Amino acid sequence: MRKTIPQLDPDQPQFPPIHEALDYPDGLLAMGGNLEPETLVDAYQNGIFPWFNEGEPILWWSPNPRMVLYPDQLHISRSMNRFLKKHPYRVSFDEAFNEVMTACSSPRANQEGTWIIDEMKEAYSELHQQGFAHSVEVWSENKLMGGLYGVAIDKIFFGESMFSFATNTSKLAMISLCKELLRRNFRLVDCQIHSPHLESLGAKMISRDAFLKALKDGCRTPPTSAHWKLTGQWTAGPDERT
Known part of the structure; x- marks a missing residue:
């Protein structure tokens, strides 16, 4: 028998325990609710993220296993190191x-269409204004x-999406992010679901229980509203990464 998906109250959404998420589709936990900043922050702190298409209700997910990237375990290939030494980008x-x-x-x-619809753009733009959401x-x-x-919440960065209009530019963005996260003593980047692109940078799959432990240890208190606002070309060689 198919499990019923909980419908969240649009005014006061309360997420069910993430262990109640479906095995198929992997991680579907609930629908409805809203995309207010406090709802999104609560979701991330509990290992949940929104992902839905135009015309669908808000869908909330917590897949198992989970792809993560530890900034101190970032893998940079020889070819990428060569690129980093001479790339022309800021x-x-x-x-x-x-x-x-x-x-x-x-x-x-x-791919047809996008899940980053206007409703999502407005929600995350507000998170950005409050100092939670960041871009590279x-x-x-x-x-x-x-x-x-x-x-970014406490010491966990929850990655949402990346893009590249030229070879290696999304990898450059992720490498630069990890370098900055190490400066700030971040422990983990949540990559959500498997991606060969991120796996090539050292991302790995971990169990839901391991991910929840990481949240418990590193995502306990929200950050201040201070924005990072750091700029500058990054051309680190292999001896500058950890």
Whole structure:
């Protein structure tokens, strides 16, 4: 018998325990609720994220296993190291959050439509204004060539989406993010679901229980509303990474 998906109250959503999420589709936990900042922060702190398409109700997920990347275990290939030493790009943080979201919503090969709809853009733009959501931008002069965005709470960064308009620019964004997260003593990047692209950078699958333990240890208190606002080209060689 198919399990009934809980319908969340749109005014006061309360998430069920994530162990109640479905095995198929993997991690579907609940529907409904809202995308207010306090709802999103509560979701992330409990290992839950929204993911739905235009015309669907808000769907909440907590897949098992979970792909994560430990910043201190970042893997950079020899070819990527060569790229880092001579790349022509400028990397910035929180300089063009809305533009990064728009770029992430651009059509992809073999993909119809996008889940980064206007409702999601508005919700995460508000999170950005409150200091929770952050972006990494890769620039060629004044043209955005790659980047990513996600949500930072305490010592966990919850990655949402990334894009690349030129070879290696999304990897450059992720490597730059991990370098900054190490400076700030972050413990983990939540990558949500498996991606060969992220696996090549050292991301791995862990169990839901292991992920919950990581949240318990590193996602206990919300951060201040301070934005990162760091800019500058990053050309670290292999001796500068950990």
